Amino acid sequence: MMPKSKEFISSSESDSDSDQPKQKKLKVEKKVKKESKKEEKKETSSSSKGPGGEHMFQLSKMRFATVSEFRGNVMVGIREFYDAGGELRPGKKGISLTKEQWTRLKEQIDEIDDAVKEFS
The missing domain is CATH 1.20.5 (Single alpha-helices involved in coiled-coils or other helix-helix interfaces)
Structure with a gap:
């Protein structure tokens, strides 16, 4: 045995x-x-692919910065998402910037950062 x-x-x-x-x-x-x-x-890895193929960068639990294409234009968005049956969907709260607006924002980051420090 x-x-x-x-x-x-x-x-x-x-x-x-x-x-x-x-x-x-x-x-x-x-x-x-x-x-x-x-x-x-x-x-x-700071980026992941979203359901629509956009690049998603998590800022907080349900808030993301996204880079996507809309009607042939590159868009940078900051948006709140919600859970729809285990799938993330974009909510109404958010803003999308054109490539030009994104460039202008980046050019002003130092001044914006200084203004934030005044309140801290």
Whole structure:
């Protein structure tokens, strides 16, 4: 009758016995490392693709900056999203900037940042 568990293997095979648990442990460690790398990638990757193919950058829980194309024009948006049955959908609250408006905003970032600091 063969033992059902490796625990019942005789002590004369102790070398293989000690190797096997280490191998199992390595598999678990590899799995944990793989999962943590996925999490790191999520944290370091600032952009994801939205349902419409737009690039989405999360600003807070349900607020995103997006880069998309609308009627042949590149648009930068800041919008609140809502959960529609497990799918993110854009809400009414938000603004879309043309490429030119986005450029103007970027040119004024330092002055806007200084104004914010006055209130902080």
